[in-house]
Amino acid sequence: MYDNSRILFDRATKVIPGGVNSPVRFFKPFPFFAASSSGSKVTSSDHVTYVDYCMGYGSLLLGHANDEIIEAVKSQLSNGSLYCIPTEKEVILGEMFAKLVPACEMTRIVNSGMEATMNAIRLARAFTRQNKVIKFEGCYHGAQDYTMVNSDTSGNSSPSSSGIPNEFSSETIVLPFNDTVQLEEVIRKRNDISCVILEPVPANMGLVIPDKEYLNFLRKITLEKDIVLIFDEVVTGFRLATGGASEFFGIRPDIVTFSKSVANGFSLASICGSRELLELLSPSGDVYQASTYAGNPVAVTAAIATISALSRGRDQIYPRMTRICDSLTDGIKEVAHERKIPCRINSISSMYQLFFTTRDVRDLASARASDLDMFTMLFRTLLEKGVFIPPSQFETCFLSYAHADEDIDKTIEAYDYAFSLMRPNK
Ligand SMILES: Cc1ncc(COP(=O)(O)O)c(C=O)c1O
Structure with missing residues (x-):
């Protein structure tokens, strides 16, 4: 067989x-x-x-x-697959994100979920001028050095892959998901946290459903402590609703990362957030982030066709x-x-x-x-x-x-x- x-x-x-x-x-x-x-x-x-x-x-x-997406992509292919010069389609896609995603005023398009989360963390660090990151056990944010981290029973962090220096993982604090008590204890006693990153509905430890009060508390305490809240919606974005988990749960994070359902199988991801945060990215700001294939017209066409079909x-x-x-x-x-x-x-x-x-x-x-x-x-x-x-x-x-x-x-x-x-x- x-x-x-x-x-x-x-x-x-x-x-x-x-x-x-x-x-x-x-x-x-x-x-x-x-x-x-x-x-x-x-x-x-x-x-x-x-x-x-x-x-x-x-x-x-x-x-x-899907016929509609494939036809749209085919019609783009004969006009070229990569320009590395801005296109109107990128503007249209940015406008679509701004219209549909509650926390989004601006969008930077990248190619993969990992690129999106890695740069979201860089942005949060630059904005807060702090280094520590809080993530949750079992949440996955791509194969990047800052979030491939395990924690032992005493809360000490270590890399979850060989090849990652301890110095990197020591910047990341790992907490159990859905546990308000531990979250509050850690956040209240520290002043060096740049961001909390989570899958609002974790889909990488099997599927885990968040307590609504937990998400609300997370939003409340991060606002109180000026910590950037990153919803990694690589899985949930456009899947739970056109506005992702933020719309589904009625919570407005500071940064949202998308990929997967955005372009129905084409390689596109995005970092979305407020103008104040996103304008820190180069060339308007001094947070360097770049990619040759970002915003390539094939993936952008697939994303526009997907989001149009979903909104309609x-x-x-x-x-x-x-x-x-x-x-x-x-x-x-x-x-x-x-x-x-x-x-x-x-x-x-x-x-x-x-x-x-x-x-x-x-x-x-x-x-x-x-x-x-x-x-x-x-x-x-x-x-x-x-x-x-x-x-x-x-x-x-x-x-x-x-x-x-x-x-x-x-x-x-x-x-x-x-x-x-x-x-x-x-
Ligand atoms: C929640 C989440 N974030 C980030 C990623 C990384 O995305 P990519 O594989 O496109 O780098 C994944 C991949 O499965 C994911 O599930």
């Missing part, structure tokens, strides 16, 4: 480290290789078609190969995705209950994740209580049944506007089959 992928993986390991260009794409014994995709589905080089819940790790909100269809698109996601998670809960499989499902809007645990999952520690062997078994069985979810427990499953009721029925059946093979620990 996987012969072509096996051959490709053997070739890949000779020229690509670990055979993949991003580590999360690897799973044992080897990943399937993609050949094409359309709507809610991806087809492998082995000619197997899967219902996709990875969806470019949340990028493909309007589905794979918001009254249908968001309620429909929520309805489909709810019927999927309700169906999975029902079959899990019938099969006596202890589990918890967190879901919001068009995102969900299942944990094999009896405790509520509200931070990294509770996510880690999930039975990872059962998750691996679930992943493999779903794959056999033609359903592709992200291979790690610490990722999130994403639906798109292209997912249909028949995908949901097939997926619930596949979960049911997987549960039927499991013997839960008593």
Whole structure:
């Protein structure tokens, strides 16, 4: 069934480290290789078609190969793919962000989520003239040195990857998510914090739902202490609402970073915020930030087409995705209950994740209580049944506007089959 992928993986390991260009794409014994995709589905080089819940790790909100986006991009391609000179389309995109994103007066376009968060932190440091960064356990902000940080039980930070100097990670304080007491204790006693960065809805420890009061408190205390609040909305931006989590929860951070759903699978990210903050970026200010491919007309065209489609269809698109996601998670809960499989499902809007645990999952520690062997078994069985979810427990499953009721029925059946093979620990 996987012969072509096996051959490709053997070739890949000779020229690509670990055979993949991003580590999360690897799973044992080897990943399937993609050949094409359309709507809610991806087809492998082995000619197997899967219902996709990875969806470019949340990028493909309007589905794979969406006609409107592809047509817009095609029409740009014949006019050139890179000018490195400003274009009207960049202005249009900046105007769209300013109109839709509550905290946004100005936008700097970059290429990836990591670039956006790294520069957002630089901006916050320049603005506050302080260095320390607060981040939360289990929140991911890209493979950059300042946020790839772990914390031990005494609160000491250390790099979470080799190759990062201790001096870098010592500038970052790591706190548990959804814990107001620890947050307040740390913030009140210090005066050297430049920013707090978080995923308002963490999607990189599985899916965790924030307490609304926690987000409100975070906004209140950062305002009191003149700390820059950065919402990393690389996942939630345009997915929870056109104004992202800020609109969804009614909270106005100082800086918001976007990527993924903004351009429906094309490489574009952005740093949005007030004029006062954003004008610190060079050339208007002295915070240096630059990139050859930033604002390239292909990605910008994809972003304009995506945001136009989302704004125009918001009254249908968001309620429909929520309805489909709810019927999927309700169906999975029902079959899990019938099969006596202890589990918890967190879901919001068009995102969900299942944990094999009896405790509520509200931070990294509770996510880690999930039975990872059962998750691996679930992943493999779903794959056999033609359903592709992200291979790690610490990722999130994403639906798109292209997912249909028949995908949901097939997926619930596949979960049911997987549960039927499991013997839960008593
Ligand atoms: C919340 C969040 N921030 C930042 C990033 C980094 O984005 P990129 O992979 O485009 O660098 C990711 C990637 O998954 C993410 O989920």
